[in-house]
Amino acid sequence: MLSKVLSATAFAAAAQAVSFTVSSSNGNATSPYQYGFMFEDINNSGDGGVYAELIQNRAFQGNAIYPSTSDYWNPLNGASIKLANLTNPVSTALPTSLQVSKGNATDTVGFSNVGFWGFPVVAGTTYKGSFWVQGGLNGNLTVCLTSNGNQQWAEAEVSVKSSATWSQYNYTLTPSQSAPNSNNTLNFTFAASDLTNSVNFNLLSLFPPTYNNRENGLRVDLMEAMAGLYPSFFRAPGGNNVEGNAPPYWWNWTQTIGPLADRPGFPGTWGYENTDGLGLIEYMLWAQDLGMEPILAVWSGLWLNNTVLTEAELQPYIQSALDELEFLMGDASTTWGAKREALGYGPFPINFVEVGNEDSLQPVGGPTYRDYRFKDFHDAIKAKYPNMTIVASFFDVAGDAPPYNAGGDFHEYAIPVQMSSQFFYFDNYTENNPILIGEYAIIDYDSPGATGPKWNAGAGRSFTPFWYGSVAEAIFLLGAERNSQKMIGAAYAPSFQNLNKWQWIPDLVEYDAYPGHTTLSTSWYMINLLSGTRITENLPVTFTEGDYNPAYFVAGRSEVTGSHIAKFAVYNSTGDVPFSMSFQGVGGYAQGNLTYITAPMNASNPIGGNVVQTHTTTVTASRNGTFAFSLPEYSIAVFEVSANQAGQGYGYGNPNNRNGWKGWNQWGNGQWGPPQNHGGWNAHGQGWGWH
Ligand SMILES: *[C@@H]1O[C@H](CO)[C@@H](O)[C@H](O)[C@H]1NC(C)=O
Ligand SMILES: *[C@@H]1O[C@H](CO)[C@@H](O)[C@H](O)[C@H]1NC(C)=O
Numbered sequence: 008m009l010s011k012v013l014s015a016t017a018f019a020a021a022a023q024a025v026s027f028t029v030s031s032s033n034g035n036a037t038s039p040y041q042y043g044f045m046f047e048d049i050n051n052s053g054d055g056g057v058y059a060e061l062i063q064n065r066a067f068q069g070n071a072i073y074p075s076t077s078d079y080w081n082p083l084n085g086a087s088i089k090l091a092n093l094t095n096p097v098s099t100a101l102p103t104s105l106q107v108s109k110g111n112a113t114d115t116v117g118f119s120n121v122g123f124w125g126f127p128v129v130a131g132t133t134y135k136g137s138f139w140v141q142g143g144l145n146g147n148l149t150v151c152l153t154s155n156g157n158q159q160w161a162e163a164e165v166s167v168k169s170s171a172t173w174s175q176y177n178y179t180l181t182p183s184q185s186a187p188n189s190n191n192t193l194n195f196t197f198a199a200s201d202l203t204n205s206v207n208f209n210l211l212s213l214f215p216p217t218y219n220n221r222e223n224g225l226r227v228d229l230m231e232a233m234a235g236l237y238p239s240f241f242r243a244p245g246g247n248n249v250e251g252n253a254p255p256y257w258w259n260w261t262q263t264i265g266p267l268a269d270r271p272g273f274p275g276t277w278g279y280e281n282t283d284g285l286g287l288i289e290y291m292l293w294a295q296d297l298g299m300e301p302i303l304a305v306w307s308g309l310w311l312n313n314t315v316l317t318e319a320e321l322q323p324y325i326q327s328a329l330d331e332l333e334f335l336m337g338d339a340s341t342t343w344g345a346k347r348e349a350l351g352y353g354p355f356p357i358n359f360v361e362v363g364n365e366d367s368l369q370p371v372g373g374p375t376y377r378d379y380r381f382k383d384f385h386d387a388i389k390a391k392y393p394n395m396t397i398v399a400s401f402f403d404v405a406g407d408a409p410p411y412n413a414g415g416d417f418h419e420y421a422i423p424v425q426m427s428s429q430f431f432y433f434d435n436y437t438e439n440n441p442i443l444i445g446e447y448a449i450i451d452y453d454s455p456g457a458t459g460p461k462w463n464a465g466a467g468r469s470f471t472p473f474w475y476g477s478v479a480e481a482i483f484l485l486g487a488e489r490n491s492q493k494m495i496g497a498a499y500a501p502s503f504q505n506l507n508k509w510q511w512i513p514d515l516v517e518y519d520a521y522p523g524h525t526t527l528s529t530s531w532y533m534i535n536l537l538s539g540t541r542i543t544e545n546l547p548v549t550f551t552e553g554d555y556n557p558a559y560f561v562a563g564r565s566e567v568t569g570s571h572i573a574k575f576a577v578y579n580s581t582g583d584v585p586f587s588m589s590f591q592g593v594g595g596y597a598q599g600n601l602t603y604i605t606a607p608m609n610a611s612n613p614i615g616g617n618v619v620q621t622h623t624t625t626v627t628a629s630r631n632g633t634f635a636f637s638l639p640e641y642s643i644a645v646f647e648v649s650a651n652q653a654g655q656g657y658g659y660g661n662p663n664n665r666n667g668w669k670g671w672n673q674w675g676n677g678q679w680g681p682p683q684n685h686g687g688w689n690a691h692g693q694g695w696g697w698h
């Protein structure tokens with residue numbers, strides 16, 4: 008908290024003053040989505056990340072790209088462990104199990120799992136475990152959450168009577184003491200005398216409490232971090248992840264639904280096997296739990312190894328996408344809708360489908376996408392779902408337009424000098440279809456002579472977001488807000504980074520198995536501020552002094568709260584920037600709340616820490632309704648005059664001159680929405696979309 012905004016940096020050189028008025032008419036409705044979330048399983052952010060399973064390699068899944076392995080499992084006290092393909096596996100999807108024999112041991116034997124680089128141990132938390140077992144064990148099995156030394160945090164005794172058929176056992180662990188770090192293992196032990204020959208295990212699982220207490224659910228602190236971004240849309244399941252490394256592997260959604268024992272797993276595109284415990288339904292519940300509109304990515308026939316399907320070969324995959332939509336939306340009278348109902352779920356409405364991911368990046372990608380791949384998916388989906396918004400997977404304002412004049416998914420990874428100059432970037436876009444900024448991030452510091460980032464994450468790129476990069480991102484995002492009538496919204500990427508195993512840096516939120524290490528980056532704080540206050544109608548700005556640069560801003564109002572709002576990013580200003588602003592319709596002595604965030608220019612958030620300072624203050628308008636305040640260099644701000652503080656002369660104004668959000672159910676034929684159709688957030692219902 009700081010109320011002395013002006014004096015805080017009184018000795019810094021003052022930059023050029025900026026004075027402007029915000030009109031009360033001729034506005035544009037903004038997208039109801041604006042800020043969203045992009046997810047794919049990179050940096051062990053699904054398994055070992057937001058998907059709350061704590062045991063690594065729980066079901067010995069494998070394939071030609073990542074063969075099954077007993078990695079992450081260790082024998083204890085002279086036992087021997089190996090993989091075995093039994094003639095009667097636990098399921099056809101999980102053919103390989105862990106076989107444990109006692110060797111020459113006569114005392115206690117067993118095996119342990121190292122977790123995803125350790126296990127969390129939090130006092131009073133109940134961890135729920137289960138495993139499937141078959142073979143010659145008859146006696147008590149002890150499951151123990153333990154340090155790497157001899158400190159036992161929690162223990163459960165499971166009385167096992169195994170036989171030739173598989174059976175499942177459950178247990179819980181409730182430590183009374185928290186571990187000081189994640190350097191813990193999960194040990195399974197039993198008396199050697201209780202074992203005849205060997206015993207087989209599969210689908211060994213351990214879950215902490217999950218967000219909304221969902222079974223097979225998501226990690227609470229990472230979900231809370233996401234909720235703090237106030238995301239309105241959710242692009243999933245990727246990213247490269249939806250593409251697959253090479254034939255025959257692609258993200259086949261049918262293998263990600265139903266009981267965990269029926270999910271074979273998937274060779275993920277970031278160097279490790281995915282369990283697919285985080286499957287299609289889990290993605291939908293995730294979207295629902297955070298009130299996000301799903302943007303469902305479907306595979307478009309291109310593999311990452313530059314292999315593509317011919318048009319004739321594409322048909323089964325188009326059918327699979329249609330089946331997926333029927334599975335999510337169809338009622339119980341449909342084939343796939345009935346399967347969803349049988350799993351216990353009602354429909355999940357889908358309004359956006361993205362065909363593929365970055366289809367122009369592989370040499371064979373762009374031409375085939377333009378020629379038939381996009382068109383065939385687009386036409387088939389539109390024929391059945393005429394209101395579906397179909398998003399192409401690439402887009403470049405400068406000319407790399409997707410086919411059909413479709414809008415597309417614009418991705419940008421850059422250095423600050425690039426993004427900080429992109430406030431006007433989307434101004435000239437005149438196509439009738441919307442832009443999704445599906446991925447953006449500053450990934451490296453500026454350096455002399457550099458015109459772009461280093462692409463190799465191992466070559467000294469910034470490990471975490473840093474403050475002036477986050478401010479550069481804010482300028483770019485305000486540029487997107489300024490053009491929100493042409494946008495769906497924007498999502499930082501990638502979202503999560505496991506500190507122990509990452510392929511791409513930097514990322515929005517860092518974490519590992521130890522809860523105290525979860526780190527909200529400087530860019531998280533930037534999005535938290537900008538996304539947390541939504542303008543539903545952008546209004547024209549008239550300068551009387553100064554211009555954009557070094558202070559960038561958008562202004563408008565919210566039909567939800569009745570507030571008048573301006574959002575700012577101040578970049579390279581060499582000193583405080585004094586503002587003098589007024590909103591038409593806001594009277595003298597009105598009061599506004601200014602919140603701005605700052606940090607040292609080059610600073611990043613350390614593990615578990617935060618360098619971003621939040622300052623809030625109340626600003627009272629002069630007699631003629633002018634608000635005066637200043638913002639420091641490298642700051643991001645939201646100024647809001649709430650409806651009940653607008654003072655004399657407040658009037659919401661006549662919205663009839665406003666253009667509708669271009670997107671609402673109209674994309675594909677490029678009409679502006681009717682004047683009063685302001686985006687659909689109120690028509691959207693059921694907790695989806697804008698919030
Ligand atoms: C199990 O079967 C798979 C698929 O045939 C094979 O690749 C793997 O080597 C087998 N594993 C063992 C331990 O026999
Ligand atoms: C068991 O003991 C025998 C004889 O000492 C030895 O040959 C064999 O390798 C041992 N087996 C294991 C699994 O340690």
Ligand SMILES: *[C@@H]1O[C@H](CO)[C@@H](O)[C@H](O)[C@H]1NC(C)=O
Nearest residue numbers: 081119153155156157192194
């Ligand atoms: C559990 O297993 C680990 C090896 O994975 C070992 O270091 C630790 O001492 C064991 N804990 C107990 C209580 O036996």
Ligand SMILES: *[C@@H]1O[C@H](CO)[C@@H](O)[C@H](O)[C@H]1NC(C)=O
Nearest residue numbers: 146147148163164165166167
């Ligand atoms: C085996 O575990 C059960 C709890 O599952 C416990 O009641 C019983 O006393 C244990 N038996 C032995 C021999 O430890």
Ligand SMILES: *[C@@H]1O[C@H](CO)[C@@H](O)[C@H](O)[C@H]1NC(C)=O
Nearest residue numbers: 136137174175176177178222
């Ligand atoms: C174990 O827990 C799962 C999920 O909570 C449940 O479906 C299953 O019936 C339980 N199994 C046993 C043997 O209690």
Ligand SMILES: *[C@@H]1O[C@H](CO)[C@@H](O)[C@H](O)[C@H]1NC(C)=O
Nearest residue numbers: 154155156187188189190191
């Ligand atoms: C984890 O345990 C290992 C083995 O005891 C030890 O070498 C390492 O320093 C420990 N790490 C932490 C963070 O305590």
Ligand SMILES: *[C@@H]1O[C@H](CO)[C@@H](O)[C@H](O)[C@H]1NC(C)=O
Nearest residue numbers: 252253254255310312313314
């Ligand atoms: C892609 O992978 C498939 C399957 O491994 C292989 O047959 C094909 O030659 C690869 N294509 C390229 C261009 O590397």
Ligand SMILES: *[C@@H]1O[C@H](CO)[C@@H](O)[C@H](O)[C@H]1NC(C)=O
Nearest residue numbers: 259260261262323324325327
């Ligand atoms: C997807 O997986 C299912 C289940 O394994 C399989 O039946 C189906 O053929 C696959 N879809 C395609 C298009 O290959």
Ligand SMILES: *[C@@H]1O[C@H](CO)[C@@H](O)[C@H](O)[C@H]1NC(C)=O
Nearest residue numbers: 391392393394395671672673
């Ligand atoms: C498509 O949208 C229009 C206009 O909102 C609506 O009347 C129509 O019922 C929708 N069609 C489908 C198939 O949902």
Ligand SMILES: *[C@@H]1O[C@H](CO)[C@@H](O)[C@H](O)[C@H]1NC(C)=O
Nearest residue numbers: 429430431432433434435436
């Ligand atoms: C937009 O078009 C105007 C007029 O052609 C041009 O001066 C300006 O540089 C363009 N802006 C961008 C961001 O391309």
Ligand SMILES: *[C@@H]1O[C@H](CO)[C@@H](O)[C@H](O)[C@H]1NC(C)=O
Nearest residue numbers: 033034035489492545546547
């Ligand atoms: C409203 O949209 C039109 C058309 O894109 C654009 O020219 C105008 O600048 C926008 N006005 C505001 C306030 O965003």
Ligand SMILES: *[C@@H]1O[C@H](CO)[C@@H](O)[C@H](O)[C@H]1NC(C)=O
Nearest residue numbers: 423424427453475579580581
């Ligand atoms: C800020 O402006 C100065 C003077 O033009 C320039 O030397 C410096 O590189 C700029 N800093 C950034 C981060 O753009």
